[in-house]
Amino acid sequence: xxxxxxxxxxxxxxxxxxxxxxxxxxxxxxxxxGQASFxxxxxxxxxxxxxxxxxxxxxAIIIGVASGTLCALIIGIPTLRLNRDFFSLITFxxxxxxxGLLNYFVNVTGGxxxxxxxxxxxxxxxxxxxxGAVIWMVNNFRRxxxxxxxxxxxxxxxxxxxVGIDVYRIKLQVFIISAIITSYAGALYGFLTSYVEPAxxxxxxxxxxxxxxxxxxxxxxxxxVVAGFLLNILPEVLRFASEWRxxxxxxxxxxxxxxxxxxxxxxxxxxxxxKH
Amino acid sequence: MQQVINGISVGAVxxxxxxxxxxxxxxxxxxxxxxxxxxxxxxxxxxxxxSTFHLSLLVTLALTALFGGLCAVIIELVAFRRIRNSNGPxxxxxxxxxxxxxxxxxxxxxxxxxxxxxxxxLASNTVVRMGSITIPVMNMxxxxxxxxxxxVLMWVIMKTSFGIAVRAAxxxxxxxxxxxxxxxxxxxxxxxxxxxxxGISGVFLGISYTLYPQIGxxxxxxxxxxxxxxxxxxxxxxxxxFILGMVEVYLVSTVGAGLSSVFIFILTLVFLMxxxxxxxxxxxxxxx
Amino acid sequence: xxxxVSLMLLxxxxxxxxxxGGNQNANQGKSNNTPAQTGGVAGDYILIGSLQDxxxxxxxxxxxxxxxxxxxxxxxxxxxxxxxxxxxxxxxDTKNDVNEAINAYNRLVNQDKVVTVMGPPTSxxxxxxxxxxxxxxxxxxxxFMDERATTKNDGTPWKYMFLGEPSCSQQAEISxxxxxxxxxxxxxxxxxxxxxxxxxxxxxxxxxxxxGHGGQIVAKEIFQNTDKDLKAQLTKIKNANPDAIYxxxxxxxxxxxxxxAKQLGINIPIIGNNSYFYPLIDLIDKSITDVYFxxxxxxxxxxxxxxxxxYKSKFNEDAPLHAFFxxxxxxxxxxxxxxxxxxxxxxxxxxxxxxxxxxxxxxxxSIDPATHRPLGLSMWIMKIDKGKYxxxxxxxxxxxx
Numbered sequence: 003x004x005x006x007x008x009x010x011x012x013x014x015x016x017x018x019x020x021x022x023x024x025x026x027x028x029x030x031x032x033x034x035x036g037q038a039s040f041x042x043x044x045x046x047x048x049x050x051x052x053x054x055x056x057x058x059x060x061x062a063i064i065i066g067v068a069s070g071t072l073c074a075l076i077i078g079i080p081t082l083r084l085n086r087d088f089f090s091l092i093t094f095x096x097x098x099x100x101x102g103l104l105n106y107f108v109n110v111t112g113g114x115x116x117x118x119x120x121x122x123x124x125x126x127x128x129x130x131x132x133x134g135a136v137i138w139m140v141n142n143f144r145r146x147x148x149x150x151x152x153x154x155x156x157x158x159x160x161x162x163x164x165v166g167i168d169v170y171r172i173k174l175q176v177f178i179i180s181a182i183i184t185s186y187a188g189a190l191y192g193f194l195t196s197y198v199e200p201a202x203x204x205x206x207x208x209x210x211x212x213x214x215x216x217x218x219x220x221x222x223x224x225x226x227v228v229a230g231f232l233l234n235i236l237p238e239v240l241r242f243a244s245e246w247r248x249x250x251x252x253x254x255x256x257x258x259x260x261x262x263x264x265x266x267x268x269x270x271x272x273x274x275x276x277k278h
Numbered sequence: 279m280q281q282v283i284n285g286i287s288v289g290a291v292x293x294x295x296x297x298x299x300x301x302x303x304x305x306x307x308x309x310x311x312x313x314x315x316x317x318x319x320x321x322x323x324x325x326x327x328x329s330t331f332h333l334s335l336l337v338t339l340a341l342t343a344l345f346g347g348l349c350a351v352i353i354e355l356v357a358f359r360r361i362r363n364s365n366g367p368x369x370x371x372x373x374x375x376x377x378x379x380x381x382x383x384x385x386x387x388x389x390x391x392x393x394x395x396x397x398x399x400l401a402s403n404t405v406v407r408m409g410s411i412t413i414p415v416m417n418m419x420x421x422x423x424x425x426x427x428x429x430v431l432m433w434v435i436m437k438t439s440f441g442i443a444v445r446a447a448x449x450x451x452x453x454x455x456x457x458x459x460x461x462x463x464x465x466x467x468x469x470x471x472x473x474x475x476x477g478i479s480g481v482f483l484g485i486s487y488t489l490y491p492q493i494g495x496x497x498x499x500x501x502x503x504x505x506x507x508x509x510x511x512x513x514x515x516x517x518x519x520f521i522l523g524m525v526e527v528y529l530v531s532t533v534g535a536g537l538s539s540v541f542i543f544i545l546t547l548v549f550l551m552x553x554x555x556x557x558x559x560x561x562x563x564x565x566x
Numbered sequence: 567x568x569x570x571v572s573l574m575l576l577x578x579x580x581x582x583x584x585x586x587g588g589n590q591n592a593n594q595g596k597s598n599n600t601p602a603q604t605g606g607v608a609g610d611y612i613l614i615g616s617l618q619d620x621x622x623x624x625x626x627x628x629x630x631x632x633x634x635x636x637x638x639x640x641x642x643x644x645x646x647x648x649x650x651x652x653x654x655x656x657x658x659d660t661k662n663d664v665n666e667a668i669n670a671y672n673r674l675v676n677q678d679k680v681v682t683v684m685g686p687p688t689s690x691x692x693x694x695x696x697x698x699x700x701x702x703x704x705x706x707x708x709x710f711m712d713e714r715a716t717t718k719n720d721g722t723p724w725k726y727m728f729l730g731e732p733s734c735s736q737q738a739e740i741s742x743x744x745x746x747x748x749x750x751x752x753x754x755x756x757x758x759x760x761x762x763x764x765x766x767x768x769x770x771x772x773x774x775x776x777x778g779h780g781g782q783i784v785a786k787e788i789f790q791n792t793d794k795d796l797k798a799q800l801t802k803i804k805n806a807n808p809d810a811i812y813x814x815x816x817x818x819x820x821x822x823x824x825x826x827a828k829q830l831g832i833n834i835p836i837i838g839n840n841s842y843f844y845p846l847i848d849l850i851d852k853s854i855t856d857v858y859f860x861x862x863x864x865x866x867x868x869x870x871x872x873x874x875x876x877y878k879s880k881f882n883e884d885a886p887l888h889a890f891f892x893x894x895x896x897x898x899x900x901x902x903x904x905x906x907x908x909x910x911x912x913x914x915x916x917x918x919x920x921x922x923x924x925x926x927x928x929x930x931x932s933i934d935p936a937t938h939r940p941l942g943l944s945m946w947i948m949k950i951d952k953g954k955y956x957x958x959x960x961x962x963x964x965x966x967x
Contacts, residue, residue: 005672095543102539114763197694252381260360391625396849487794530798
């Protein structure tokens with residue numbers, strides 16, 4: 003891998019995570035602290051399936067994604083009826099629990115020392131195609147009735163319920179889809195670096211993704227894509243600024259949130275059909 | 279028995295953080311993660327005072343608390359004031375506060391992160407022994423201070439005109455503004471009090487756990503306590519903090535710390551199924 | 567849709583170009599001449615890469631390594647440099663993050679064209695980089711103690727990975743042997759951070775040695791990154807009534823354990839690893855005694871005392887142990903370049919494999935070609951005694967002699 007391909011692959015995989023977050027936070031306003039843990043699940047479970055049980059690669063990815071989906075159901079069903087902060091709290095707890103489990107079963111997962119020796123099966127092309135497909139899918143979601151219902155419930159849950167939208171059901175669906183995208187991203191990631199460790203998927207990573215979504219504009223898919231991409235490449239480009247780059251990056255975001263709270267792209271979409 | 283004391287002392291640490299956290303939640307209805315940043319900066323500021331001027335614990339605490347209050351007011355001005363004026367949704371505050379927290383932590387890492395520091399000679403290790411039981415003085419102090427702060431705050435909120443204004447604002451910021459209240463001033467004051475508590479927590483955390491840039495990440499414990507405690511209810515936050523501390527210590531002493539995070543996750547899930555309004559039972563409507 | 571994709575591709579291109587441009591500017595800022603084509607040489611300088619965390623949770627160590635390395639480079643340059651050229655360190659921040667480190671390594675190789683990379687003192691990054699070095703063929707010499715960073719599962723070494731200090735299991739065995747064989751303490755409790763790879767990879771070989779040599783682990787208590795109050799774990803350990811407690815975590819966590827054990831009135835010996843050096847002594851209660859730990863250097867060495875003094879006057883802080891690692895890493899790398907006779911990663915790699923007797927602060931470093939780890943590097947046992955470090959002896963367990 004050259005610097006260019008490795009940078010690009012990592013950026014695209016993070017972009018997948020950001021897209022999952024965009025669906026969840028951008029469409030329903032929910033804030034998940036455990037989003038990165040779905041990535042951990044995808045990476046670990048599919049990686050372990052190949053290492054320990056010699057499962058073929060495509061099947062391993064499906065297993066990884068399925069386990070992410072299952073966990074989303076377990077978290078979503080009891081909490082999505084409650085206040086949004088409880089959802090954030092539970093997803094945080096979920097993240098801690100996943101990290102705890104990965105650290106605890108040292109013999110299976112390698113514990114804090116990480117899981118190494120995952121065969122490198124993904125490449126830039128595969129990551130790029132997946133990202134393209136997911137962008138296409140998310141874009142379609144938003145255009146469908148489903149997406150419009152989401153926007154309605156994000157803006158006013160009570161009103162949305164009053165006009166007959168099943169708020170709970172929609173939230174659950176969105177949460178599951180975002181979990182699927184994120185755990186898929188995780189599976190790709192594991193087979194790209196061939197090494198994963200629990201510390202990669204902490205709650206700060208989930209928070210970073212949400213920040214990226216807001217940077218681009220919480221109502222704009224184009225914004226999320228550009229921001230997810232830009233903010234991943236930016237630190238690498240700014241490398242000569244070394245230790246100051248994270249601080250600079252945070253500062254830009256605080257300024258942006260205050261002076262242009264709708265993000266860089268507001269509701270702008272790069273498309274012919276939806277012009278505002 | 280020692281484990282009960284351990285649980286209470288952990289709870290005392292969390293409670294102090296949780297009250298500062300809950301105050302802001304109470305008014306603006308969002309989880310203010312910049313509180314962690316305030317604690318970090320204050321912890322280092324307190325260290326600077328204590329090591330340069332050799333101040334006593336009480337003076338250090340008082341000055342740092344003022345400093346923390348000031349920090350929080352500035353953060354409110356910089357990071358939240360404009361969002362509030364443009365009537366932005368809650369999640370904007372939330373994201374802004376997390377970013378500010380990260381920013382402060384990073385600035386400290388850049389300037390002070392090349393080594394670790396400990397508060398000089400502030401009796402951090404003094405304990406009271408009763409038979410086989412050990413009670414750390416620092417934790418006792420934290421307990422007393424968070425208890426006192428809570429009582430003072432309750433009195434202020436229930437009995438003074440400022441308190442009435444706070445309660446009104448907490449009920450509905452926009453309406454109280456329409457009624458002619460200077461909500462900006464009240465919110466600044468609330469942030470000051472929250473930062474004041476953050477400053478105190480910062481010093482205590484620094485004394486008990488040494489200084490390191492990530493010290494403010496303890497804020498998540500305060501967050502858990504205050505959300506579980508009943509979404510910004512002050513009594514609930516304190517109660518939540520002690521329950522959290524006790525449960526953590528209990529889990530460590532039974533199943534061990536390895537799986538305690540898993541048990542805490544399951545317990546929270548079950549708890550919320552039976553009591554979806556949190557411990558104190560405040561019902562807060564999402565106004566998104 | 568097509569537009570989104572094309573926009574993305576455009577962005578990629580633009581940023582890629584910006585990346586190259588920005589980097590060239592950075593290089594020009596550092597050296598007077600534009601980077602030359604030959605590997606590792608930019609103008610009159612030989613470039614040595616470095617991957618250290620300077621802005622995240624392990625920044626205290628990363629900065630120590632960089633400072634120590636810079637001291638070595640200044641010294642070598644003042645004596646005329648290597649192969650007639652001066653050395654220059656190009657350090658990139660890893661944020662203690664594997665992704666960042668991989669990107670930074672690729673950048674050091676592709677753009678700065680460094681001849682060798684000084685690795686971080688954290689194993690996770692070493693393990694993740696090992697397979698990548700096989701493709702990029704630029705050696706990494708560093709202090710990632712976990713064996714998996716230097717040898718593959720089948721025991722053969724990663725061709726381009728080299729360790730500069732005794733590995734985790736060597737160090738853990740020294741601690742275990744000193745406890746069981748020398749101090750004759752048999753009932754041992756362990757308290758460690760389960761989320762910390764450094765701690766976990768000490769605990770496994772330590773347990774194996776103790777149990778194989780007549781000792782017994784009576785309690786194994788763990789904690790997580792966010793746990794700062796460890797009295798619950800310590801109370802449990804106290805009730806198990808051990809002869810000693812093994813505490814192999816990062817420095818700041820060790821300080822917490824020592825202080826809180828003191829608070830609970832636990833007065834048995836505590837056995838540590840090589841993360842008890844400065845500034846730990848300033849973080850703990852002055853009445854704490856009976857703490858035995860490993861160290862790569864000793865104060866009995868006048869040179870070490872001199873280094874500590876120089877470091878303090880230069881950076882206004884006590885040198886962490888990692889400063890010595892940084893210094894010695896550069897000595898070894900410089901020696902390898904000298905031996906290779908040319909500034910070429912492949913030649914330097916072969917030279918690194920056969921390094922013999924480089925006199926560093928941490929001992930005479932010779933690399934074992936079979937494992938890519940140092941050969942027979944002994945460690946010092948030090949003791950903390952009421953606010954002071956005391957050097958006890960150089961110790962090797964009977965099995966490692």
